[in-house]
Amino acid sequence: MALVLKRTDMKELAQLYDRISMCTQCGNCKYGYEYGPTENFAAMLCPQGDKYQFEAYRGSKGKAALAKGLLSGMIEWSDKAAHIIFTCIGCGACVEMCETDIKDYLQRMFEALKSEAWKQNVAIPEGVRKWSSTIRENRNPYLEKHEDRLNWLPASIRESLPKKAEYIYFVGCTASYRQKNIALATVKLLQKLKIDFTIVPDEWCCASPLLRTGQYDIAKEFIEHNRELLGKYGASAFITTCAGCYRTLSIDYQKDPPEGYTDKFGKSNFKVIHTIQLVEEMIKKGEVEFEGSFNYVVTYHDPCHLGRHAKVYDSPRNVLQAIPGLKLVEMYRSKKFSFCCGAGGGVRGGFPDYSIETAIKRIREAESTGASIITCVCPFCWRNLNDAINASKSSMKMMDITEILEPIIKRK
Amino acid sequence: MARGSKEILQKLEQIVGPDYVSNEEAVLLPYSWDLTWTEPRMPDYVVMPKTVTEIQRILRLANHYRIPVIPYVNATNIGGLCVPEEGGIVIDLKRMDRIIKIDPETCYAVIEPGVSHAQLSAALKATNPQWEGYEFSKGFEFGWGVHPASASVLAMAINHGIGHLNGRLGINSQLISSMEVVLPTGEVVKLGSCAFSDSWHSFLPLPRMDGLFVGWMGTTGIVTKLGIWIFPIRPYKDVLTIAAETAYDMTRYMVHWRHYSLCDEVTAVSWWLAQIPIPYPYQEKPKDVPEWFSYTVISGWSEEELEYKRKMWKKVVEEERARGTKLIDFEYPPEAKRGRTELPSRIIGSTKNYSKSCGGGLAWPGTFAPCKSWPILYEKWKEIYIRHNLSPAVRFTDFQGAHYGMLRAMTPFDKRDPDSVRRAKEAMIECIRVGIPLGMLPYKPPVEFVNELNARADPGYIYLLTKIKDMLDPNNIMNPGKLGIR
């Protein structure tokens, strides 16, 4: 049988056709596995497949099959096709397992599928449609007013910040409007570390939710706006405490395809640093010291956007291990084989029940380590995991690493 | 877009619950094709049962309405075996994924169909061979192939799968010890020792009724539990390599070496199969490199045991050289050596070595053939492949006992190009045609290969095959079309 490209009208997807057809349908991506000298790793890693079970939902195989089916005209668009596309979180676990030449294009394919779905008369999840219709006006996906973006910031701190600084702390929408605890902890931490930074009132959503749900047209204006901020405020780099913002600013804005979107939005070139990398660097250089300890057993959840997407696995662990009193224990599924919190790719907004169900699975795994605290470095993961803790009546406590660090660290 | 009938859908929903059945095209699509050139055909429903009772009820329903039923786990069989010839219900068995037991004293495990190689290998490695709590060594293994780690151990074993211990222990269908099957008409039967107690250790000394379900490609029933023998992992391993100019010389060496039954595996690959990935389309082999490369894996309980095997191997090579067999020294890169001893492999299994970037197609004439015919057929296959602009990426593997072994050509092709698909299919059918008279038999055969087999079969063979099929599956609902007789 041959899978000939027929639907060239689906431009976003059709331009990936040559890569998509490299998928052999081997199904390696449906289950996590690695040979080890003394023990082999084996675990279900795809949250979508874990929930919906059928082949179409398991790993990238299902989505590649759908893309092939649509492009070759074997099947037509339907609400079910949209469901398969939008329940994929884009966590990237399947990408780690794939070895053929589609591998590097899988993320792009997930997003191109979503982008094509918007052009069809199919059921885009209501929750996603809702924020999509207001994001241009609000500059955030939380249906909140843009003017309120800095409401979390106490006036005293706001007044103490310089107009121009070396770094701009790019707060991100979740920390600005929901997980204000993390924004506040970050600001206090940066101040204690004597970092020359400022916060800008005209920060817009980094465009992560737009790109991850295939809304390229809207994303364009956000990217074009944000990339001017460094020049405007005379800063040399962004600092962020959000894994999603980090991925978007450092990869989507700056890298050529298949990783980034410079083909669509032009090339940017600036430095982005995650708070955890900054702290790690300062610890390495001996520039900081701890004035207290944190005597808890802690497990670390790798945010997909920082871990698998940006390959930052060690920095948070190095920082955690440097904290006096803290005992770090790993979950079975960690680093490149981590299990997603269930929030990304528009899933938290689009399918709240499935999203929390996924997060509860992660909390159960965290509990099995014996840790009392689950930590991460992403406000969006924080939010979903914390909701899961509450929904499942878990005794675990959710903390961002900045929240652990801030009270006990200081610049030497 | 929905397929099938609402009435059947509702009945299936009553059996497994609405979350585990679908008749929507977008969900059915991945069940309509596989890696091979088999023409895609849509099923009408997919259902994912969790229990044996659910399977019984599905089969009774299918019998009542005469609906085809296709057992499915991952469809990586490279034979189009799960492509529904006549539509019907795909039973995706992945939710039945329990390792029911691992007995580290009697050395067997009992698994459900959805248990993957990944899952089982991890569990076996974590279990130590022992007696009354006294542990002899670390970890167990089964015969691991070079397929995706997500593939089913049960589906592999009951279809004569070939694992890495094939030289020492034979193929995986020789390592099964008991089974539970749901017959097409819905009855549950146990075969082997498990029919009498909860011990799943052996089929013998009973009549081998398991043969009614082994090698039948899901056409006679659904195996719901399988007992398999498991083996202690030997801590010492080495990979010995040698090249040869011709398939004839390579076969001479292999036959001599396996005479001593000292290796876990001895395999030879043509230059085209040794390339990563296999060249597509056909590329000429450089003049100054050998045409055949072989590896043999030896294992043991001590360095002395390994050293003895190395010594015997060197003796074989020397003796062969002395009688004129042209063997050429070569060393595998460490990466390739690891690939042979670290199975199941995420890397190899993902098809990277075979069809990484040529357009998604992968198929093979995969056959069992007497060793005598390997070099003869290789030359014939090579001519056929080159004529079809395909690389003759051929493999010989000797199976335990010096009787026969694998002869197969791993074949990448481009699914974007109808001509490429046609060439691959035609070349493979021609290979089967020339091979059968020389004792070659295709395994997990696509319908096109089965037709070639049946055309040349002894009439008594077809008579009994048909009679058994009719007896077990009177309404021909189980994976119909795959045996080429109904």
Ligand SMILES: Cc1cc2nc3c(=O)[nH]c(=O)nc-3n(C[C@H](O)[C@H](O)[C@H](O)COP(=O)(O)OP(=O)(O)OC[C@H]3O[C@@H](n4cnc5c(N)ncnc54)[C@H](O)[C@@H]3O)c2cc1C
């Ligand atoms: C790159 C690559 C390399 C491979 N290398 C090897 C190798 O080295 N050795 C080897 O043996 N195989 C190999 N294979 C083939 C295949 O992967 C294995 O045989 C595999 O274990 C099949 O598992 P599956 O889950 O894909 O089974 P499926 O393809 O889903 O099923 C195989 C057959 O069994 C039937 N079936 C499935 N479950 C049941 C059941 N419970 N009861 C009755 N019938 C059932 C199906 O209808 C079908 O006919 C390879 C495949 C690939 C893609």
Ligand code: SF4
């Ligand atoms: S996406 Fe990669 S791993 Fe998954 S089926 Fe396709 S080729 Fe195999």
Ligand code: SF4
């Ligand atoms: S990106 Fe994540 S959710 Fe989507 S198919 Fe891959 S593993 Fe599953």
